Amino acid sequence: MKSIYKPFFIGFFCAILTIIQAYIAMGEYAKELSSGCIDCSFNEVLIKHAIVLIFIPIVIMQLVSTFIFKKQYFISILIGAFLIFVWLKIINTDIFETRVSSWSSFSNEDTDSFVFKRSFQPISICIIIYIIFILILDKYIKKPQNSLG
Template sequence: MKNITKNSIVSFLKRILLVALVVFVATFLQFYWSMGKLSDRISSSCLECWFVEDAFKMSLITAVFLLIIFKFISSINKVLKVITQFLLLISVWFFWDYTIFVERESSWSTYLFNEELYYVATFSTMPILVLSFVTIFVINSEKIIKNDKVL
């Protein structure tokens, strides 16, 4: 009985770490793909912070936050779960992209709110859609959930 419990705990922890790692890497890649053009600009909130530091911190926060949220919604209908995960992921990524744009570009200039949203949507739409589909597919793949040998 202890062996089954130990195996199930190890499997559960592997699953959680895999989901967190996938979300972290996808978030980091998304930042560079969508907002990488601003990587050489100075942040208005932290003059010494590099783009890599900001992307790393935001990716870590996103991975932990979404892992908790995804765990809470894991028991709902699979289709509804996937749709909810997708909407949460794109919402969080768009928010972070907007934050990066404001800190590294628009705070140093005179952008209107509508212009900020337009530029963020222009830079972020393709990266967010592509990486969110890949991320949601990977974290909901049945082979990863059922078969520990795939890990």
């Protein structure tokens, strides 16, 4: 497998992890109406979030880390894990705000606290799976060979 495809595999894998963790953390609100889009289904919103908030930034981050953090492999994995944590928390917060808190009287602190409690375990598991996936993927990706040796 060529290393040029690595960011796309990672992005696709992260999009799948996004959907799974959102169902685990916020799935009980899937049947609730969204204040942002009354006609949008939970699945539709989740797929959009997975593509926009995970797939594109992860691909960009992986391309940049290939050139900036070549020698600091561990740092690029940590940056990726941190970005995934932040993005998944944003996704879960958006789901909670549009489907629950916008219809009632939650303060910003209550929303953040509730979402963090509900999201911490699924997001942590996804980050561990992400790191394992990266390590396995790197084992099977062929490094480009230069003509000098």
